[in-house]
Amino acid sequence: DAGVIQSPRHEVTEMGQEVTLRCKPISGHDYLFWYRQTMMRGLELLIYFNNNVPIDDSGMPEDRFSAKMPNASFSTLKIQPSEPRDSAVYFCASSFFDRGSTFFGQGTRLTVV
Amino acid sequence: GIQVEQSPPDLILQEGANSTLRCNFSDSVNNLQWFHQNPWGQLINLFYIPSGTKQNGRLSATTVATERYSLLYISSSQTTDSGVYFCAVLYSGAGSYQLTFGKGTKLSVIP
Numbered sequence: 001d002a003g004v005i006q007s008p009r010h011e012v013t014e015m016g017q018e019v020t021l022r023c024k025p026i027s028g029h030d031y032l033f034w035y036r037q038t039m040m041r042g043l044e045l046l047i048y049f050n051n052n053v054p055i056d057d058s059g060m061p062e063d064r065f066s067a068k069m070p071n072a073s074f075s076t077l078k079i080q081p082s083e084p085r086d087s088a089v090y091f092c093a094s095s096f097f098d099r100g101s102t103f104f105g106q107g108t109r110l111t112v113v
Numbered sequence: 114g115i116q117v118e119q120s121p122p123d124l125i126l127q128e129g130a131n132s133t134l135r136c137n138f139s140d141s142v143n144n145l146q147w148f149h150q151n152p153w154g155q156l157i158n159l160f161y162i163p164s165g166t167k168q169n170g171r172l173s174a175t176t177v178a179t180e181r182y183s184l185l186y187i188s189s190s191q192t193t194d195s196g197v198y199f200c201a202v203l204y205s206g207a208g209s210y211q212l213t214f215g216k217g218t219k220l221s222v223i224p
Binding site: 045074091100104106107109 | 144146148154155156158161188199201203205209210212213214216217
């Protein structure tokens with residue numbers, strides 16, 4: 001397996017624009033997580049899915065953020081409208097319940113100017 | 114929620130030296146992982162270690178779940194070991210399944 005695949009790797013956008021981050025989890029994994037990493041707050045869990053169903057979105061900072069998982073092999077995190085304070089590295093991760101490691105993608109570095 | 118504390122926050126080593134990184138957690142957990150975030154930002158799995166001891170080359174880890182801590186040992190450090198080491202604990206219960214990270218230990222290995 002190629003691991004967790006995220007796209008794009010880097011995104012620079014202007015304030016107010018819509019941003020969509022994409023993730024393909026490892027095949028067979030039933031949990032998918034979106035994390036955000038900043039210098040100030042470290043690694044924060046934004047939302048996670050189990051079998052494509054959102055379970056806990058309490059970490060999503062505000063209504064400008066939304067996430068979907070239309071099928072077992074694809075998820076998106078959307079920010080609309082984007083703001084400079086959204087600048088961070090966004091990681092997607094996947095795992096198989098209670099049977100080992102959680103694996104992370106390479107992250108998307110988002111810069112909102 | 115569960116608290117994860119790592120120490121030391123920063124560590125500078127001469128190449129070839131050994132080190133021990135510590136992770137304390139506040140509650141019973143289902144599993145524990147150690148990650149290395151390299152200078153390019155990639156999070157690399159080191160160990161999945163809910164209890165006991167594991168070794169992988171120059172790295173080894175020990176988790177004592179009953180005492181709520183884990184240790185990561187790095188022997189004969191190399192400059193490529195530089196980066197941030199994270200401990201993350203998984204609590205699954207009461208409908209929750211969350212991997213919670215500590216703030217990390219930033220390791221710098223100098224030649």
